[in-house]
Ligand SMILES: [Zn+2]
């Protein structure tokens with residue numbers, strides 16, 4: 001889909017990981033690691049769990065093993081699977097302009 005921001009996958013922010021199934025980049029808004037499935041739609045539960053494991057590894061490197069939470073809610077683009085890893089007790093990364101506003 002050409003009009004889907006996640007399908008276009010522009011490398012606006014730093015990419016932290018990429019493989020055949022997904023890519024992980026800093027979310028432009030939140031600045032937290034965000035995993036995006038390479039396909040437009042929603043993966044099977046089993047694959048979703050596996051993809052989240054990849055995000056957890058990156059989140060754990062960044063925020064520490066207990067320093068993050070996985071936010072599976074797709075607010076802006078509900079029809080294309082993605083998930084955020086957010087710092088424990090927070091919503092935005094300290095690098096975000098919106099840090100502290102939640
Ligand atoms: Zn975000």
Ligand SMILES: [Zn+2]
Pocket residue numbers: 001004005006007008039040041079080
């Ligand atoms: Zn898409």
